[in-house]
Amino acid sequence: MTTLTTPSRGAAARDTTPARRPRRRGSPLPYLLLLPALLVxxxxxxxxxxxxxxxxxxQLGIRQLRGDREWPWVGLGNYAEILGDPFFHTVLRNTVLFAAANVVLTMILGTLVGLLLxxxxxxxxTFVGSCVMLAWATPALTGTIVWKWxxxxxxxxVTWLFNQLPDGLSQALFGRADWSGYGWxxxxxxxxxxxTLVxxxxSFPFVAVSVLAGLKSVPAELHEAARVDGAGPWRVFWSVTFPLLRPVFGILVVLSTIWDFKVFTQQYVLAGGTQDRSTFMLSIYSYSMAFSPPPKxxxxxxxxxxxxxxxxxxxxLYVRMVLRQEEES
Structure with a gap:
């Protein structure tokens, strides 16, 4: 006669109850590792x-910055003076239009080059991408000097090339035949x-390489399935590629907007200083107001x-848009 042995109640409890991990208090190590970066x-x-x-x-001048005199408090007086100046609205309009045009052109050209790569x-x-990145790696000052030449x-x-055009064609298209001495x-x-050209x-190489990196993460099967369904290149890009790369394009638009809003070096070099106020934008307007005599x-x-x-x-606005898209998804 065989006897069946059943495990004790305590042993069964030990077998079925998951082991509890001891709670760990928040370690200060991550914050200590972030501390040097936060200090910088x-x-x-x-x-x-x-x-x-x-x-x-x-209200500050040279004497106030040297410490010879105290800083006179004006509160919001500087902001009221700037916002009430009609020239500021002209500068703001120039900045917004310039940034909008450059962001659109940079995104279009960068996306096309990324698709080509x-x-x-x-x-x-690799060869074409390396050549393209030379433009982005070139310092802004160096590149602008070359373009000014x-x-x-x-x-x-450029002046020599325009002079090579037939006089009749140049006169019909641009209203002049001799381009020597023309002040661009x-x-x-x-x-x-x-x-804008400069x-x-x-700027477009950074967009091109970023788009290329995003395209490498898109499954090729999606593009093949769209082509099998009869979609053309534009339809494939707009219905498949663009939705998947929307976060990438969003970041690139924000970065391009920030960079184009605060363009300074290229404008300063091409204009030869701050003499031409008709081409002012916010960055060079701030510099001119602060350092042109008398400095303000x-x-x-x-x-x-x-x-x-x-x-x-x-x-x-961009961060809010991204968070809203994540909540909807």
């Missing part, structure tokens, strides 16, 4: 930003056209703060 950000970003904000509430073979894509009114390559930077229209040339550091700081607030609003 505070020293290099937050402290200068706080100084600019503080200066915008005072994705269609090329590995070796050719290209548009020189006497010995520039004297008219606001031609100045902003050249400036900024887009320097308080007004210049107020313009810089206004520019920062505009960029923060643009970034905040």
């Amino acid at each position: 950000i505070a020293v290099l970003l937050l402290w200068p930003l706080g100084q600019v904000v503080a200066m915008s509430f005072h 994705n269609r090329l073979g590995r070796r050719m894509s 290209l548009f020189d009114d006497t010995s520039g390559l 930077f004297n008219s606001p229209l031609t100045f902003f056209s050249v400036l 900024v887009v040339w320097h 550091f308080g007004l210049g700081s107020a313009i810089a703060v206004i520019l920062t607030v505009i960029l923060l609003v643009v970034t905040g």
Whole structure:
């Protein structure tokens, strides 16, 4: 006769009850690891930003910055003076239109180049991508000097090319046959056209490489299925590629907007300083107000703060849009 042995109640409980992990208190190690980066950000970003904000509430000149005199408090007087100046509204309009045009052109050109790189073979894509990135890696000052030489009114390559056009064709298209001595930077229209060319040339490689990286993460089966269904290249991009890369495009639009709003080096070099007020944008307007004699550091700081607030609003709207999309999904 065989006897069946059953496990005891305590043994069964030990077998079925999951082991509880001891609770761990929050470790300070992550915060300690972040502390050096936070200190660097505070020293290099937050402290200068706080100084600019503080200066915008005072009337400052050379003597005040030297410490010879106290800082006269004007409160919101600098902001009221700037916002009430009609020239500020002209500068703001120039900045918004310039940034909008450059963001659109940069995104279109960068996306097209990214799609092209994705269609090329590995070796050719690496070669073309490396050549494209040379424009982005070139310092803004160096690249702008080269472009200014290209548009020189006497010995520039662009002036020489326009002079090679038949006189009749050049006269019919542009209203002039001789381009020697033509000042490309004297008219606001031609100045902003050249400036747009310089900024887009320097910005589109980053967009192209970012789009290429996003395309590499899109499954090829989705594109093949869309083509089997009879979708053309535009339909495939708009219905398959763009929805999947929407977060990438959103980040690129925000970054391009920030960069194009605060363009300074290219404009300063092409204009040769701050003499031509008809081509002012917010960055160079702030610089001119702060450092042109007589210097008005308080007004210049107020313009810089206004520019920062505009960029923060643009970034905040994008973050809100992303969070809303995540909640809906």
